[in-house]
Every structure is written in structure tokens, then in C-alpha cells.
Amino acid sequence: MSILDVKRLSVNYGEVRAADSVSFSLEPGQILGLVGESGSGKSTVALGMLRLLGAPAHISGGEVNFQGQDILRMDDETLRALRWRDISVVPQSALSALNPVLSIGEQFRDTLAPHGAAHLAPEAMERVELDPKHLDSYPHQLSGGMRQRVALALALALSPKLVVMDEPTTALDVVVERQILRRVMALQREQGFAMLFVTHDLSLLMDFATDIGVMYAGRLVELGPASAFKAGGRHPYTQGLRKSIPPALNEDREPYSIPGAPPRADQPPSGCRFHPRCGLATARCASQEPSKDHFSRSGQESVHWASCWELNHAS
């Protein structure tokens, strides 16, 4: 059974719909990478589904079933008990997520004591290769990489079943990023939690994600196993993203960028939202929203799909 089942989730900022009818599910142990450019709605989905976005953001539709319960309709008390214990979040910038006037130890106490687990702090620090002596440090005394490790330690302290990572390494240097991701994946193998990993870096996801979802202008446009994306992906936007990665160090090919720019969230194009930038677009793409094209299924479940009229046409 899926641990998380997101159905037709829509999130608005006031009148502007930032995420539009997004559906996906997560199995225990699965690592789903959600990739997209800024403004694509990827963080909105990840944080919105956990009710972590404040006004003017509001959920405008859908369900988020976690272990059979709808998070969106849960009372605050039940949700509070789930947070940190069953579901945790690692934010993009640990500097702004940690309280500058509290020591690391106090922040662990704040997080863990309500769950009766304050004693787990030193162990949680060791798990991310931080010396527990830093529990006495303040955030400004730590490097960016160490702060990000603290955020990770907090998120994993209670062995949650689902960890949402919102660009956790974007602000870090490549070497530190690599070190932290290696540790995250080792812990994931040990503890077996499911992970939703939000990033703008598709090449990074290829190194560890089991599945990848691509978002464009508020919509999920392709979802499938990572292997399908290594092969290039199906949706024209996915293929454009793949080609836009600067040629790898041992690769000789011409650089590429997708023509045009992403649309403004308050003025999404009609039909397929990618059609103004797509080389394959036809009149139908501009008028009708494409249906999902399923490339492979396991039983009733679709394993890989993309929403594009031209793919439908080709198959």
C-alpha cells in the first residue's frame, strides 16, 4: 500500500493557481524526485501537501492521503502528532530554518521533547556525522554544510516514514553536496523511509532517485522510473531539460536551451502549458489540455506517463 497518495492537489496563492491538479503516490522506501524550474510549483506541492504554507497560499482542491488519512482534512492535533514523528521536512536554507538565538541543543529539545524523545539528540547528530558537542553551538558558528546536516539530523531523529526534502543542497558547494547526499542515501537504506526530493537539478536526481516527476507551470507533465529519464524522458519539456544540462565533462555536444521563458503563473497558456515553447506543438496543443499517455503499467498502476498530444499521436 502506498504510504502517501496525493490526488489532484491544487494550491493557490490568492487567485493564482501555482499547482494544478497534481497526483502522485509514494511507496515505502521509494525516492521520488520532483524537478522543475522556479515557479513550476514543485515546492508549492511539497510544502502545500503538508499544510506548511501560510496565507495567501491555500489548498484549492484534492486529497493527500498519508497512511490512509487525509492530511488536508485532519484536525490540527492529529497533524501535529504526525509531524517530525512520521513526516519531516528538510528545508532549502537551514540558516533561515534554524533559530539564530537558540543553541542547536535547544532546537532539538523543542522538536523532540513533545514526542518524548529529547534524549535522542546526540545520536541524531552522530547519524549525520556531526560531533554532538555542536549541540552547544549556535547556528552562526557552523558552516553552511554543518547547518544543513543539523536540519537533516532534526528531520531524521524520530525515524519518520516520509521525509520531504526541499532543495536541501542547492545552497551548498558540489563537494559538500555530494558528501551530504551520500550520507542521506546511506540513512535512507538503513531506515527505509520514503522520500520526496524537490530540486531544479535533473542530473542530480539521476544519481539516486528511484522515480522522477517533472513539473512545468504548475502541472506535473511526466512521471516515471528514473531509468526512463536516463534514457531521455518522453515529454518534449523533459527532453529539453535533459539537453539543457551543460555537456558533461567527457561529452562533446552542442549546448542547448529551451527557447522562450516559462509563463507567468497568473497567465498560463491555454491547452498544454508548454505549447508556446514546444517545437512539436500543433493547433490542438494550444486549445486542449493533453491527456496522459501511459507507456508502462504494473497491474492497475501506471508506472510511466507523460501528458503530450504529440506522443499520443505517435503511439
Place this chain on the structure above:
Amino acid sequence: MLLEIQGLGVDFPQGGVFSKSILQALNEVSLTVAEGEALALVGESGSGKSTLAKVVAGLQVASRGEIRFNDAPRSKAARDDIQMVFQNPFASLNPVHDIRHHLERPLKLYGFDKPGALKELLETVGLDESYLPRFPHELSGGQRQRVAIARALAPRPKLLLADEPTSMLDVSSRMDILQLLDRLRKETGVGLLFVTHDLAAARWLCDRILVLYAGQVMEMAPADTLLRSPKHPYTQLLLAAATHGVGLDTELPAKPGRANTIDPTPGCPFQNRCLQALPACSTTTPTLLGEQHQVACHLETK
């Protein structure tokens, strides 16, 4: 030579008034940039790459060393010939002014405001006059960075300093800006000092790559040579960390740790992380040796 730097050092004082402690941001940095050449400065945060760009731009005073521009000591006037493009086009453009204001002002200040100059400037960066009445918030990140580049080009500089100009942009527009910079240096002969942590971008855009670590030059070579046969263990580490598609199972070739830049003692700044460190590495600072491919590492002379 367009730009020539010899033995550049920058120290920042640390602690109180009576403290003699210093943070060594740059030490013994020497480099050249020829007309139309693109040199990449690659390194992690704290490696001194942005400080170096600021010194060249005249925004930061050097503690030691010499900077020559057009075969003469860099004068105040030479600063007009050196322009900078910043990392964040969301912060470097003024939100209350339209694009016309951003581009007209430098043209007027430097006396290049001939009829048609504005149009020509926009065309150079792949924009047209329809952008003039728009405000920065109406543009995408890539378009904003084009405006920032146009503004830097208005005084017709001979050297462009680009400080991570693509790191805030989305992948789909990143290559766009790199291609624009490449075209500019080929067409106008402007020299380019490209500060980045992205090795793939550096290789694509630049003739040569200089690797900085803890304010010192570790290695400098033609871009392809450096990435195909890196000699310095630090360059090898950077490369291993930036290689995708191989999974996360391979161990990184370095010990964790940081370089000490506060009151540094002689020795290689990378020695506490290096897997191949020799006894000499912790006592003697290695000198940068070589012709085309320069490396500062005791392993090379062992």
C-alpha cells in the same frame, strides 16, 4: 596583455583593534587574460574567487601584488574599461526603474548615447526595443541577466567580470547566457573573467580554467586539459563531485575538513584533506610550476 596579475594577496583583519590576526583571502595569485580570452575562476565558496573579481574591478583593495591593465599599472581610468555582471539579476537591477533607464544612463555617462545606440545595445544581447518600457519584475531571470549584461557593455569595456552570472538562473536559460557571453567575446574581443563553481560551464565557455582553493592557485590549464587530466588532488576532488550519472556509491577522493585561512602557516592549504599528502606538504607551500599546464603540488616534483 589585457590583464596581468602578479603575486596578488588580500588579507582581512580579524578580531579586535589590537588583534594581529588576519584572514588570508588571497595569496600569491598570478594570472593573465588576453584580449578576447575567457578565463574561468573555479572554486568553492570561501575560495576567494569573488574577492579576486572585486580586486580586479577596483571594489576591493589588494594587500600585496600588482595588477596591470593594457600593459600599464591599472589606473582609476582603467576601471571604465572593466565592467562587472553580478550573480543575482533580481538584485542588480533597480525595481523602480524601467529597462530604458538602466541602459540609457551608462550610455549617456560614457558619451555613447548616439541615435540608435540603445537599439544596437539591446540587439547585442538578443533583446529588442519592446523591452525598454518594461520593469525588471516583468522579465524572466534570463532576460534580466541580458539587461545586466547590456548595461555592463554600454561603456564598451575591454574586460568583463562575470561573477556566477548563471547560478541563479533556471537550467533552461543558463546555456542561453553562456552562449551570449561566448558570442560577445568572439565578436567584440572583450576579455572575460568568468567566476563560477560549475566546471561544465567553465569548460564550455572558457579557454583556460584556474582552480582556487583557500585563496591560492592550485592548478591552471587549458579547459579541456584541466578536466581531462587534472593533476592536483583538489581538482580531482572537484571533478569527482561534479560528475553525474555514476550514482553516489563512489567515495570522494578526499578527507572531510576545511582549509585554515586564518593566520595560515606554510604548507599546502589542501594537505589536511589530501589522501596523498607527503611530509613536505605540511611544511612548505608548493609553488605553481609548469608552462601551459601549471600545478602547485609537491606530488608533481617528488
